[in-house]
Amino acid sequence: xxxxxxxxxxxxxxxxxxxxxxxxxxxxxxxxxxxxxxxxxxxxxxxxxxxxxxxxxxxxxxxxxxxxxxxxxxxxxxxxxxxxxxxxxxxxxxxxxxxxxxxxxxxxxxxxxxxxxxxxxxxxxxxxxxxxxxxxxxxxxxxxxxxxxxxxxxxxxxxxxxxxxxxxxxxxxxxxxxxxxxxxxxxxxxxxxxxxxxxxxxxxxxxxxxxxxxxxxxxxxxxxxxxxxxxxxxxxxxxxxxxxxxxxxxxxxxxxxxxxxxxxxxxxxxxxxxxxxxxxxxxxxxxxxxxxxxxxxxxxxxxxxxxxxxxxxxxxxxxxxxxxxxxxxxxxxxxxxxxxxxxxxxxxxxxxxxxxxxxxxxxxxxxxxxxxxxxxxxxxxxxxxxxxxxxxxxxxxxxxxxxxxxxxxxxxxxxxxxxxxxxxxxxxxxxxxxxxx
Numbered sequence: 036x037x038x039x040x041x042x043x044x045x046x047x048x049x050x051x052x053x054x055x056x057x058x059x060x061x062x063x064x065x066x067x068x069x070x071x072x073x074x075x076x077x078x079x080x081x082x083x084x085x086x087x088x089x090x091x092x093x094x095x096x097x098x099x100x101x102x103x104x105x106x107x108x109x110x111x112x113x114x115x116x117x118x119x120x121x122x123x124x125x126x127x128x129x130x131x132x133x134x135x136x137x138x139x140x141x142x143x144x145x146x147x148x149x150x151x152x153x154x155x156x157x158x159x160x161x162x163x164x165x166x167x168x169x170x171x172x173x174x175x176x177x178x179x180x181x182x183x184x185x186x187x188x189x190x191x192x193x194x195x196x197x198x199x200x201x202x203x204x205x206x207x208x209x210x211x212x213x214x215x216x217x218x219x220x221x222x223x224x225x226x227x228x229x230x231x232x233x234x235x236x237x238x239x240x241x242x243x244x245x246x247x248x249x250x251x252x253x254x255x256x257x258x259x260x261x262x263x264x265x266x267x268x269x270x271x272x273x274x275x276x277x278x279x280x281x282x283x284x285x286x287x288x289x290x291x292x293x294x295x296x297x298x299x300x301x302x303x304x305x306x307x308x309x310x311x312x313x314x315x316x317x318x319x320x321x322x323x324x325x326x327x328x329x330x331x332x333x334x335x336x337x338x339x340x341x342x343x344x345x346x347x348x349x350x351x352x353x354x355x356x357x358x359x360x361x362x363x364x365x366x367x368x369x370x371x372x373x374x375x376x377x378x379x380x381x382x383x384x385x386x387x388x389x390x391x392x393x394x395x396x397x398x399x400x401x402x403x404x405x406x407x408x409x410x411x412x413x414x415x416x417x418x419x420x421x422x423x424x425x426x427x428x429x430x431x432x433x434x435x436x437x438x439x440x441x442x443x444x445x446x447x448x449x450x451x452x453x454x455x456x457x458x459x460x461x462x463x464x465x466x467x468x469x470x471x472x
């Protein structure tokens with residue numbers, strides 16, 4: 036019997052342990068708060084739980100609360116640096132299991148913060164009291180992404196239980212803050228955690244995704260001139276009321292034009308991505324009173340960009356300028372907006388990365404995925420993930436690979452099949468065997 040057979044058999048025999056581990060992690064309500072100075076209940080407790088599991092395998096561990104202001108001062112203008120973040124009660128965790136020497140190192144990484152569950156009545160189960168129903172673990176974070184963290188933990192525990200020593204080091208990191216910008220991953224890289232390659236266990240349906248999207252969050256502010264909606268207006272400046280609702284409609288039409296252009300623009304498409312980049316309107320706030328012509332409208336949007344569109348600091352500066360120039364052209368087409376143009380405020384720029392498809396780790400990982408009886412074909416990760424920080428800043432080429440359908444992320448009744456968790460753990464364990472030896 037080969038070591039691969041032994042690992043596979045051990046993980047099959049410990050499927051209940053893997054499911055129970057995930058349930059115990061879900062039961063820590065490690066909710067990311069909208070106020071970045073507040074700790075979510077359960078963030079610290081979840082990290083302490085994982086720390087104990089790592090130390091039981093003999094890992095050297097490091098549990099620390101990053102210095103947010105110092106990080107911002109050091110990396111201002113770079114990916115992951117966000118002003119106002121603090122980490123009191125929100126620690127990061129790192130661990131290293133030293134190899135015997137002469138092999139390459141592999142980092143397994145993920146985040147333990149989760150988004151709020153939303154209205155309780157939308158859930159069939161308690162979001163923070165995990166249940167296994169019909170072979171699936173249900174609860175907030177089952178897919179995004181405590182399922183992936185549990186799978187990578189059991190992959191290492193399988194090697195430890197079977198006394199399989201690797202030549203290269205295993206690096207294990209879990210961070211906070213991913214759901215509001217990624218400063219936890221920035222702190223992890225700054226702390227010095229890196230390896231010859233990395234796996235971030237975001238949900239990909241157990242497909243290797245060597246790239247993700249960067250994202251830009253922004254607001255378009257349109258100032259009209261208010262007035263009574265039911266009366267003939269009086270004007271003191273010969274312009275009269277200008278309805279911000281109408282201005283918002285014009286801007287939305289202009290965004291549709293940009294999206295149609297991007298749909299066929301080769302710079303906005305990638306063969307591993309199922310859809311082109313888009314500017315997705317996520318919020319519209321307009322008007323002040325039911326009987327008043329709207330005086331102001333605000334359009335909030337989420338725009339995607341590809342690693343090939345990076346600016347000089349590996350962010351989306353070029354795409355920001357492209358969007359700003361398009362909005363300026365929309366304004367030029369309207370007499371009022373020529374005089375009172377829309378303003379753009381940028382909220383977030385979260386970086387992206389791409390590991391070449393012929394990179395030695397990618398091909399080695401494809402072999403490991405095949406060993407686990409999974410599809411080795413490469414895929415794109417349509418959402419943003421934190422692979423950009425370890426890849427571009429830390430020098431650790433990192434791919435996404437994790438259990439569960441990403442479509443369940445952030446939704447009520449989030450769930451992941453136990454079979455997917457086991458298959459993911461096998462693929463990761465086999466990758467450790469192939470790469471670190």
